[in-house]
Amino acid sequence: MNNSASIQRHYLFRAAVLLAFAVYIEHLARQDALHYYVTPGLAFWVRLCPIPLAFMALGLAVQAIFGRESAGCDCGHQLPRSKARSAAVYGAFLFPLLLGFALPDRALGSVAAASKGVALTFASERNGDAAGFRTSDPFAAEFAALARKLYTQPVIPVYPQIFSETLGALDQYKQDFKGREVVVSGFLYREDNHDLGGRFAVSRFLVQCCTADATPLGVLVNAGQQKSLPADTWIKVRGKLQIVVYKGKETLQIDAESVTPLKQPSTPYVYTSPDSVEAWNELQRAAQ
Numbered sequence: 001m002n003n004s005a006s007i008q009r010h011y012l013f014r015a016a017v018l019l020a021f022a023v024y025i026e027h028l029a030r031q032d033a034l035h036y037y038v039t040p041g042l043a044f045w046v047r048l049c050p051i052p053l054a055f056m057a058l059g060l061a062v063q064a065i066f067g068r069e070s071a072g073c074d075c076g077h078q079l080p081r082s083k084a085r086s087a088a089v090y091g092a093f094l095f096p097l098l099l100g101f102a103l104p105d106r107a108l109g110s111v112a113a114a115s116k117g118v119a120l121t122f123a124s125e126r127n128g129d130a131a132g133f134r135t136s137d138p139f140a141a142e143f144a145a146l147a148r149k150l151y152t153q154p155v156i157p158v159y160p161q162i163f164s165e166t167l168g169a170l171d172q173y174k175q176d177f178k179g180r181e182v183v184v185s186g187f188l189y190r191e192d193n194h195d196l197g198g199r200f201a202v203s204r205f206l207v208q209c210c211t212a213d214a215t216p217l218g219v220l221v222n223a224g225q226q227k228s229l230p231a232d233t234w235i236k237v238r239g240k241l242q243i244v245v246y247k248g249k250e251t252l253q254i255d256a257e258s259v260t261p262l263k264q265p266s267t268p269y270v271y272t273s274p275d276s277v278e279a280w281n282e283l284q285r286a287a288q
Helices: 004-030 040-048 050-066 083-102 110-116 138-151 160-172 276-287
Strands: 155-157 181-189 200-206 215-222 234-246 249-261
Touching: 004 040, 004 050, 004 083, 040 050, 110 181, 110 200, 110 215, 138 160, 138 276, 160 200, 160 215, 160 276, 181 215, 215 234
Parallel strands: 155 181, 215 249
Antiparallel strands: 181 200, 181 234, 200 215, 234 249
């Protein structure tokens, strides 16, 4: 069992670690950088975390400084006895915290996309009436309903608010959308092994909860002889959809008519929508 002075030091160090996490979260909130790490819905609750963390740190500090010796013990969970073990335990918390302060806050890009692999197909084989965008699969019903909306557009916009749902609908009914014109924005991703055959993908990360579960989604782009741009450049692509075979699968590709560099949007990630058709209607009304 650790002596009283050692337990006091551990309590104070834990208080400092908790306070450091509170300061870091508050720093992210003030810099409007939480959206780089968590979804907007979760960000609201994360912003509240500094308050309980600060109270916990205060409680540990008060107990260490003013508490009776009998109140400070390691009987519930044995504290590290050696300096090396203490460094290893607390380093596991401090190292990512130090990286958070030291590294710039920025969106995931090509490096993360390469490690995860960009998804270029999104839907299973279609089962239903292509002409009416109907399906007997209840899980594909949302794609079918959204596809009917998309099909009426002279130029199909891929809104960030329903990015994954729109790509899913286009992929589900790729034969029907062949030759149709689309506009989509995202970051430029180019595989290092050149499997894309000189092409690239316009991509975005789909985040369900936080960046740990982020999934890179994208569409192949054939830019032809247009000026080459570096990876991670944010671009808007306009062109016509074609169907190509990539890695043994039929995959949508945009034959680009224009590729325009953009400034990175304030919200670079995309999220799932509970009702993509209603979201589409609202976005269309806002665009008019």
